[in-house]
Amino acid sequence: MDAVQEEVWLGSIPVCVELAGDEVVGAKAPRPYWAMVPRMSYLPTLAGALRTHFSDSIAQLSYRGGLKRVDEDSEGTEEEPGFSRVWFSAPEPLRWQRPAGVLYDACGGGSLPWRVVVHFSNYPRSLLDLEEDTCERTFFHALKQAVHLETGTARAALVMPRVQQSALWKAVASGDRAAFAAADVKNESPLEAPPRSVPVRLVLEAGKTVVQLPFSAYDSRGRKRTLGETLLDGDRLEFLTDASALRAHAVDLDPDLPLIDTWKALRHADHFLYVLVSHTQR
Template sequence: MTNTLKDEILQKEIWRGEVPVEYVLADGEVGVMNKPSAYYQLVPRMSYLPFYLQDVRDHFAPSVPQLGNDAKMWLSYRNVPVKWQLPAGVIYDIIKQGVEEQGTKLIQLTVHFEGFPEDQILQLQHEDELRFFFNHSLKEAACIKFGSAKSIITLSTSDQQDLCEAVRDCHSRFSNYQKIREKIERHAEGQSDKLPVRLFVGTAQDPLDKYKMLLRAARQDLTFGQLLHFVLPKHFPEQHNQSSPMAEAKALLHGVSPLVSCPLKFVAENASNPDFWINIVVVLPRETNA
């Protein structure tokens, strides 16, 4: 049966999305006469920063003479540690709070090798830990979407490896991911009436660590606007014009504001992250609380 909700062109465009990142070494950690130049990357929106940090480490290592192999590298934005387990696109949208309102599309992250903030972010010693986290997130989403994580747990080892490699290298492995996703959906024991949604909610004034993450098992029959109304009715009243974009409070999905009339099932099919979660960044008006 043909899936009428599937829009492969849109899926590919979202998977091709990248965020521009500038990395600079923390001033207090420069161990040479001249501060090293910044390092620049284009990171896939759907992927995770740690997959791309080895090149960053190699770039700055000569400027930190006492750097050991076991030194824990971490990132911050305006003195706030960056949570590595969030997709790169979510981190970008929270920081930028709407790219069109900023003078540059770059986000500048500070690189640290000292003073790891253990009480603020999780440690990440090896990429395998990121893969484990991704699989755990995928299982959580499957329980909401299918009522069980069985189709994830029963994936072959090679499929699990291919899935993680597709998340790491989004541009060249889109078709690989689609094949595994279809296998997961085909082997799922059932289909619930819920969809996994994460909302990251803050104001235009909030620093990175003040955004609240709200988890929801949202009804499939909702529109994008109805979901926002149910979760944040104060900021997203029922819309009279269902074809209009959001106003005042801003809801970003992969950096853009969808129409309120967009069916949530369409969003889940074409714009969910590789772990099946729909990630929405909500920027509330200034001087308000969620």
């Protein structure tokens, strides 16, 4: 399991980030921003570097009134002009609260580099439907949910000192597995002990829908339940009746794999196992 986790954490995606066409000022678009983004990380971790890289364009757009505050038309919330919330599209708006690897796979994978467009204005709130929150807080919210499913309580995540939280998020952002392991949630029971429930997020409809479900790792006889028994159970999960394939980290998963072992090997930094579900074409 440890060797597989090491390989998973080493995975990165070459990304070419271009400025949105409607935010280009002048006849020539600025040069793209290139980065290797760890699959375990999140696109918003690039926000600071992107603001610096596209600072001239942002300044010109802001000067000409092209940048609006995030909630300019709402009461009680303002942001500094020119620094509206960063969002991404490829070509549809990307739900930035999901790990970069999950986003890339949900978009179909395909040729590299992954070409992504960055936007600094006109945040599509109705499409993204995300809470007023930062990526870091969203990550920790997911981590607390997963730990609660694993142990029956989120206490281990809730009592983390701020310095430990900072170290954990820095490790996630940089894809540093050793640093992550040192700062990760320390449950009262070791990882080898079976979790009360296995935290799973099923990614459906080209990444537009995520279904979060807890699954038991063992059946009534104490036998390890397989992916097929849990995730392809059409009687329990009607929307998976015609599912044809399961994938995680761009790898097809054998339905006969034990769920608990797959979770231990392929889970993300927020302790969730993200599984992309493909459906039979009708």
